[in-house]
Amino acid sequence: MKMKTLAAMALAGALATGPAMAELVMPDLSYRTGPYAAGGTPFSDGYQDYLNLLNARDGGIGGESIRIVECETGYNTEKGVECYESTKGEGALIYQPLSTGITYQLIPKATADGIPIHTMGYGRTSAANGEVFNWVFNYPANYWDAASVAINYLLDENGGDLNGKKIALVYHNSAYGKEPIRTLEELSSMHGFELSQLAVDHPGQEQKSQWLQIRRERPDYVLMWGWGVMNQVAVQEAANINFPMENFIGNWWAGAEHDVTPAGAAANGYKSLNMNRVQDYPVLEEIKTLVHDAGNAAGDGSNIGKVLYVRGMYAAMLAAEAIAKAQDIHGTAAVTPAMVRDGMEALEITNARMTELGMEGIGPEFSVSCQNHGGAGQGLVQQWNAADGVWEPLTDFIAPDASVIAPLIAEDSAAFAAESGITPGCL
């Protein structure tokens, strides 16, 4: 016990360094270590680089400079909670927890503390219902949207008819992996395709059984909700059984460069969803000159332009836009978390604005409202070009089937509201 007291005193000293006010504090809960570091690093680099760009180019947002507080979670829930608690005291404006597990921790905590959370394409899907989840936003799209976008893409490929087709879902055997199942089941009965589900246990290094099954059953398409090492192994195994890679579609957490490079040329043609288009944006040039060349790169600068880097940058852009909106609404540059929440709820992303920001077409146009915290739910399909080592966007943003997803969201959020004693309504 003695040791603890000592450590406690040391910590108290560390924490005494109070928050410097009149800054926009942006925590970055990153994971640059642990099993998923390969995905966490580029995202965090992109997130920070864009905010640094705003500081360097515009002097912050609305004249108020941004202070980034990075905290390493290692994708570990408990560390994430520690990060949340340690950064929240500094006046954090908006959280991007970057892990579904941490998100679930933070939903009740941040709601009670009055700090908005943005979970972009992960986290709790039914948070799209802003009347139940006042402080949680998951625009531009969620997992159920993703499932529907994938099916809509396949419908398009098949002339609008999937009747009798066999579609297999290979999923990480966890809450995350099981997300799309309900949506896909609905869609399966609607469009008449046959859905088979193959669970892969964490971590997913050994998938022989699943891919032998796919080889036996010869589905027309394979969808994948994979994560971590599971992605690389799945791509390799799919190539091994000579599954046509263009019929193998991962979700947007299974479609980054590091997911396909270990398989080399064999991964060529593999497709994945994405919520942010990857291409050469003018803003990347600006980041290079104003941030990297100035020696302020968040990482070693090597990740610029990668899928997850662009996604991190996109997330930072959405956060910055929301803050700007908040400043606009409340007429002050020094916004509070509650004001940022209002800004997020009034957020409107247009093509014109994205072009203006030097990232034309990076995401779909969408607007947020109290009822809809989920955005347009659109996603695109991209394809891996192994020869050039780039992900190439194949389609424009595809809309999900709202008629399927809306009732599911309503049902799940209602259940949560009942369980937690929340009366739905706008703030």
Next chain:
Amino acid sequence: MFYREAGDFKTSYEADSQTFPIAFDRYRYWAVLAIAFLVIPFVINDYWVNAIFVPFLIYAIAAIGLNILTGYCGQVSLGTGGFMAVGAYACYKLMTGFPDVSIVIHIILAGGITAAVGAAFGLPSLRIKGFYLAVATLAAQFFLVWLFNKVSWFYNYSASGQINAPERFVAGVAVTGPNTAPWAQYMICLVFLTVCALLARNLTRGTIGRSWMAIRDMDIAAEIIGVNPLKAKLTAFAVSSFFIGISGALFFAVYLGAVEVGEAFGIQKSFLVLFMIIIGGLGSIFGSFAGAAFLVVLPVALKVIGVDWLDWPTDLVAHLQLVIVGALIMFFLIKEPHGLAQLWRVTKEKLRLWPFPY
């Protein structure tokens, strides 16, 4: 004030077999309790509760539980994460199934259910020993996690597959849910830890504790002097799992508020708690506290030093943290293989003789 036992005469066997035979230790014990109950709750904030105290208190309960099984009864188990999951899911099902019953009863019942599950998975210990048993308990770990993930009844068929702790009150004060005051979170964990530690202490100093230790030290001899190995091992599994179940329930309901089984109660959790008791000291209640404190506080402290003071990149600090924790573990083991508790005992022994060591 000298740290001495001289002059502190015991006139009864009760006094002789008390927990802290040295007067100074007794005073310190009461002082720690007084600070823990009467001072800390009034000064504590969100950060301290969520980053340090609550995880420490909960892990200490789990460590006490595992220490009973491994430290006292000698059965190495790597199923702790799975058993914590049983506690958490039992607590969740009870909380949502019987919302009118007190959460305290739910947590205790969750411990009871875990005890039953633990005893069932303890059955192979009659045939399998040592590291073989340790690996065998991994079967429990993997199976339980798979089960809670697969069978949607356990998470009330929710679409997210996560379990969320609804708001519950003790004496009108919220102890679970988003609106829990930090001191309430702290207090409920502290009360449970105190009671668990007392129960563990009582169990380990009496007949049943001696049967466990006898089995640990030499199982054949133990059986020949009259210890029923089946009963001793299964009670150790049950009691151990009871504590671990309580810690799992608190971990879910009070600390995190929402968990997914694979992430919160995976194999790393089993290893973590095992590390705690080995670093702290096998067969020592104090060691359970010390080990839990060590592994909860050290990473946070290193992070604060590296990131906040030295301003190094977070990933470098995280990697260095691994190197330092690893090196410290090896260093401690070389210096004192029997853990922090033994280090503490040796220090006390020296203190008793100070300033005349010979």
Next chain:
Amino acid sequence: MSADFLYGIEVIINGLMAGVLYALVALGFVLIFKASGIFNYAQGVMALFAALTLVGVMEGQVPFSHLINAVFGTEIHHFGWEVPALLAILLTLCIMIAFAWAVQYFVFRHLVGQEPIILFMATIGLAYFLEGVGDLMWGSDIKTLALGLPQGGSMAVEEWTAGLGGDDFYGFFIDKLDMVATVVALLLVAGLVGFAQYTKQGRAMRAVADDHQAALSVGISLNFIWVLVWSLAGLVALVAGVMWGAKSGVQFSLSLIALKALPVLMLGGFTSIPGAIVGGLIIGVGEKLFEYTIGAPFLGGATENWFAYMLALIFLVFRPQGLFGERIIERV
């Protein structure tokens, strides 16, 4: 023959191949446990570290570059050369030997005669340490192993066997990498057995495994033997790291393959090399066959992880001494 039956055979064949890969990991555990009674939890991390080092050396990465850059504000990443595979493998082996020596010299020399659980704990500390060092040295991104190992299903096997069944049978699938792994594993085991049988050091190693005291009394240096077994375990770790890393890229998760080896160890015994091989095969076939016949159709799949342990557990309950162990007669 019905397709289901043939596919069952295919599952068995692939289970055997997976078993070889499990055995490869288990082998490292056995070597160290047999000679020193240490249950080396760090074996998985050693595989990761060895594979990371191999890639790092081949690509001419500057070790600890991130740390150096952070401390000195430099921007160095690569030496600018590339090392041929064979030379890189040799260099990696040298590093693993140096590591073995360091482990023995700085850690286990000071822990001679401690209880098994203490030694086990020390290897856990070692695992943390090595994981951190590996990350610091080579970074934590996913690396591609460019050894040119063959990948993909063997078309030849597929075509030969396609005629065995009807239209719904597509021939047996056998991964070329698995075939290579099997051959390498066989060579490795043959090499180890040869080493143990026919060299002076090998015989000394067996003597130590048999009886420390007796070995000491005939003048065998325990320190040397332990460095030797840790080096051999490092070699096995490198092979395992390469084989697993070829599939998934070299990344953190490689350290988790240790978990696949534990049921194999339970089944085969911690001290038996043939036990590790046969145990691996049984686990490989057992878990795949269970997933094929029961797990996937009836239990919703993903049963392999726990079933491997259950299988080993049930087996042990009926045969506590393991596959190749002597019947245990308890004495007082």
Next chain:
Amino acid sequence: MKDTVVPYTTPDGRTIGDVLMDMRGITLRFGGVEAIKNISFDIREGEIRAIIGPNGAGKSSMLNVISGFYNPQDGEVWFRGAKRPPMKPFQVARQGIARTFQNIALFEGMTVLDNVMTGRLTHMKTGMFAQALWKGRAEREETENREVVERIIDFLEIQAIRKTPVGRLPYGLKKRVELARALAAEPKLLLLDEPMAGMNVEEKEDMSRFILDVNDEFGTTIALIEHDMGVVMDISDRVVVMDYGRKIGDGTPDEVRGNQEVIDAYLGVAHD
């Protein structure tokens, strides 16, 4: 067919009573090896019964049969007038048979006091819940048993090392602690497996004195294995002699001493 024996008085004035334990035709095999071949003998209340024989004669196996560690393939064990069904060792212990071991089998991680207290396990009945609460039943029972144990600690003169962890004790003291643990059970029958092995003359004298005192003061029946012939002949009332799993002699020390087969066995005459 229970044979009753007329109680008789030994030269030093103790009373040897009824048959306490009767071994009838015991045969024990390990695989193909017969460790004990059809041996019968009895142990009477109050006596000191020695089992002697050369190495590998099966003495320890015999002790293990008595303490229930091995179950014989053939033969019957009668204890206190009743045939004993096959039992687990801990059940045998609860019948009142305690023992020490040839290679000390103390609980190294516990103190001397705790080790001796384990000897009382068979007498302590408080349930788990009462123990968890401690105050009340459990504490009372603990104190009562502690008193018994303290008497034995006094008796064996090991008060000073009460709180010392057993691992730190020298060999001779360990042997004594082990005896204390067995005595703490207040056994009907005490089995001693080479209680004086590895001791010097002084220690042997101490131990002999303790054995005689135990027998004298508590009236405990003792069966012991010992190699030191002098000691055996001095302290035991009757002796069973074993060789190669057979019984080759049985009687008072004087009778056994004169038995030609016994002499041959000890002098190593070749078997035909």
